[in-house]
Amino acid sequence: MDESRLGKIIKQFSDKRILVIGDIMLDRFLWGNVSRISPEAPVPVVEIQREELYPGGAANVARNLQPFARSVAVMGLTGSDREGEQLMEILSARGLNTDCIQSSGSNLTTVKTRVVARNQQVVRIDHEQRTPLTKEQEDRAIEQITRRLPELDAVIIQDYGKGFITQSFIDRINEIADSGQTVITVDPNPNNPVTWRGVTAIKPNRNEAFNFANTAETPLCDPPNKDVTLKQITSSLFRLWQTKHLLITLGEQGMVLCENESSLVHIPSRAQEVFDVSGAGDTAIAIFTLALACGVDAKESAEISNWASAVVIGKFGTATLEPDELLAAASNRS
DSSP: OOHHHHHHHHHHHTTOEEEEEEOEEEEEEEEEEEEEEOSSSSSEEEEEEEEEEEEEEHHHHHHHHTTTSSEEEEEEEEESSHHHHHHHHHHHHTTOEEEEEEEETTSOOEEEEEEEETTEEEEEEEEOOOOOOOHHHHHHHHHHHHHHGGGOSEEEEEOOSSSSOOHHHHHHHHHHOOTTTSEEEEEOOTTSOOOOOSOSEEOOBHHHHHHHTTOOOOOOOSSGGGOHHHHHHHHHHHHHHOOSEEEEEOGGGOEEEESSSSOOEEEOOOOSOOSOOTTHHHHHHHHHHHHHHTTOOHHHHHHHHHHHHHHHTTSSSSOOOOHHHHHHHHHTOO
C-alpha cells in the first residue's frame, strides 16, 4: 500500500461513527526517581514527581479512534466514586461521547496504577471489582444501542473480563444488530466464557487464541503462517465463532489474518523499536475496525492496523497515535 492510498483511507475515517462497548477503566501513571533501597524491605523507594491519568480498557480503544473518526461514543460502567468522575472528565475533555456510560454506587471504577521510575515500570496496582451487569443496567444499555445503531458505521466490543460483557448482553446485541449492515468487531477475553457468533471480526492475541481453543501454547514459529499448530487453532476458532475474519496479534511477529479455516496470511511487524506494548491491542482493533467500516478489504485493513500498532509500541504507556504519525510510519517503511 502506498502513502497516497493510505491518505485516502484515512480521509474516509473522518466520516465514521463508532460505538465502543466494554470494560472501561482509569489508567494512572505515577512517575518518579529511585535513589535508594528501602530499609524496611529489599525494594526500591520511588520518589513520585508527577501523576498522569488516561482512559484505560475499552475507553482507551475509544481514545485511539478519536483522532480519526467523526464521532466516537463509549458504553461502559463506572462506580460512583472520584475515579469514575475523573474518567468521565478525561473522556469528555477528549471529545468522546459519554452518554452511554452508566454510574453505579454498588460498583467500583477499575483503576490500574503503574509506578514508573527511569522509564521502567516498578509495580502495577489494580483496584477492581468484577461485577456482572444487573438486569436494569443491561436493559438500559440495550435501549441505548437500539437507538444508536441506525447512525453507526461500526461497533467494537472490548472485553477485559471485568463484568460488563455477559452472555445475556451479547445475545441481545446479536438480536438487534445486523452485522451485514454494521461492522461489529470483538476483542475477546479468555477469562470470560462468552460465546461469540456471526460478528464481522474477532481479534485475540496469540496466547488468548490458544486459550480459547483449549490448547497448550507452543513456541513461536518463523514464519507464523507455517505454524501447523496455529493453523489448527484458527480452524477451531472459526468453527467456534463463525466469524468472517480472525485477526491474531503476535507481538514482535506482527499479526496473522485468517479469512477461512485454511488461510493464514502473515503481516510482519513494522516496529522499529519495541518500547512498551501497553495498549497496542487497543490500537490494533480500533484502526482495523475503522478500515473495515470504510469498505477496505480485511488484508489491507490489517496492514493499516499493523502500521498503527508499530507506532504506539515505540512509545511508553498506553499511547495513541495521530493521522500524520500513521502516514509517516507508512512512508518510512523499508
